[in-house]
Amino acid sequence: MPIVQFTPLSSLVQPDFWHALTSLKIDVLKLSDASVAIRAAYTAGRTIRDRETGQEVPLGCELVVSGEAFTEEFQPPANAVAASGVFKNYNTIEDFKAADKTVLFNQVADEIWTSVKTNHDPSALNRFLLIAYADLKKYKYYYWFAFPAFTAKPAWTIASEWKPAHEELSEDAMRALHDALVKAPRAYWLVRIRAGKTEVAGVEEYEKFFEGVDPASQYISFLDPSALPQNPGWPLRNLLAYLRCLHPSTTSSLRVLCWRDTDLPASGSTWKSRLGLIEQGISENREERPSAVGWEKNAQGRLGPRVADLAPMMDPTRLADQAV
């Protein structure tokens, strides 16, 4: 059976963020390189129809970091959910290079695992890590994101393919889900269909909510930033790890609903959410933290930092040059 493959998150950093970082570095952090809390957001995956070929082109599976990332009262944009993270800014490029990335990564992964294991709290499942070095004089920002996700051993497999959710769920059920999620957007949730009624609950209510419900009417669901038809997005991995850890007896096979319909389908198109029945064989070890992966690859597809060169958009002399 094919292994379920997840679309990795990729970071999209808005220029405002670098401006916010510049003032944070100069006015607040100064020479400190302590960790700072940071917030970001992601939305459901989108596709765009290419007007020349008629193809649906999937857009990226993005975590967006905006200029408000450092503010306490961060509000994710409409239809998006927030993710919190750890930000570490280094003073020199040497420090940035020399940073012990494995330690930093494991710290975040441990935090996620503690929240799962000890607190049974699903809100920390999408935590991320960002390390950076800001060359303020050259308007260059070196940065590297990590989105820790627990690996499953053995891997999850899918019996058939991911199929459109509306092939299995009724139109009414899809609408009920859409309405419930517009009212209260969340990253992860559970769905049950009982006596024709579609109900939604938080992941932490797993046992109570699914008690006495026909397994064929139980779904676990998440806001899916991926737009690829056969690949669910990265956030699903930690949700699976969470359920597997806390409810080992009932989760060896799960119906997963990848929710991608933050908007009602426009006329002429259909629902975009995907649905699949995935399975995992017996794994031996449930106590220790599974290993985690998730460093973002750079533009060359290698594990390495990215650079945002804002000189063309920030350097006064460069701006004067093009303004002829």
Next chain:
Amino acid sequence: MHAIQQQFWSVREYLSPVLKESKFKEHGRITPEEFVAAGDFLTYKFPVWTWEKGDASKARDYLPADKQYLVTRGVPCLRRATSLVYTDADEEAERLLSFDDASGTGKEEDEWVETHAGRAPMAEGAANPGVIDDIPDADDEGTHGVSAGMQSLSLGGKAAEETPDLDEIPDMEEDDLEAGDEATAAPRSAPGVIDSSQVEVAKGNLLQVRTYDVMITYDKYYQTPRIWLLGYDENRTPLTPSQIFQDVSADHAFKTVTIEPFPHSASLQAASVHPCKHANVMKKVIERMNSTVVADQIAKTSGPLTPGAGKEKKKGWFGRRNTSGKETPLPQTPGEEDDVVEGMRVDFYLVVFLKFIASIVPTIEVDSTTAM
């Protein structure tokens, strides 16, 4: 020089009075209140657009504090405008729209190119000199400067210099940082992502999906909305100005589109379409639309009462009536006989404005209204 100009513009905007009286049909300009009303309509009809409050210290007092400007993020842009190839067939599809039927003298300024779906048929650059008149232009070499600029856009040259120099990225790739993971989906191959070395030369069917954040502000001096663009390439790296110009139709790149400080942020710079001609163009578009809407409304009020007529679906919301103007529009009941023929409402201004902007940036899908 540029800095002085910007200073001058900001002072000029500060000194110019706030437009009080609505005259959008007469000269295409709108008041801040109308901008807010049109923005409310846009955000209601197309929820991808949202109001932003921006930097509090930069807030304009003639606009509500929480409705300083409009923004939509992640607008896809599949192809470069410069890569749109023109064939004879395209030229036939191209159509100059004359709005002034009486004076059909072929005055180019009165004409507006209707963009073909997916394409941007453009008038010959030289045939449209009126557009650049008002723009302070320090380029003494005239067209030579522009063509040199265009050259640098296409193949290597200056553009290659401006892409982040990959050699400067610290050599710290750590491929052994994590072991291979079978459950990680492989990076998408074409058409999603292509090798960065090809970015500047790729054409045709290779898709380089860029995304744009598009902002609409209110320009107090020109009394029109103004559009701002922030772009990202397929690797989500911010675009340089010359890369942004690849998405601007050749008629407007280097002429009406420049990089300016974004008015609602302390430090952000963004590409902007200069609004000096917006009012004229908008006036013409509105005139044309208005006559259709008025005719439509007359036909509707005098015609027989057929509830749920088919026309209501397509054209109805151009001229839908609503007393307060700020409320979300309600479907007009077909039986409202005392309806005064009003023509196009100002709420619709920004929707029309986006259609006009779409002709300047043909490959950026700013005009979400075509989905209607």
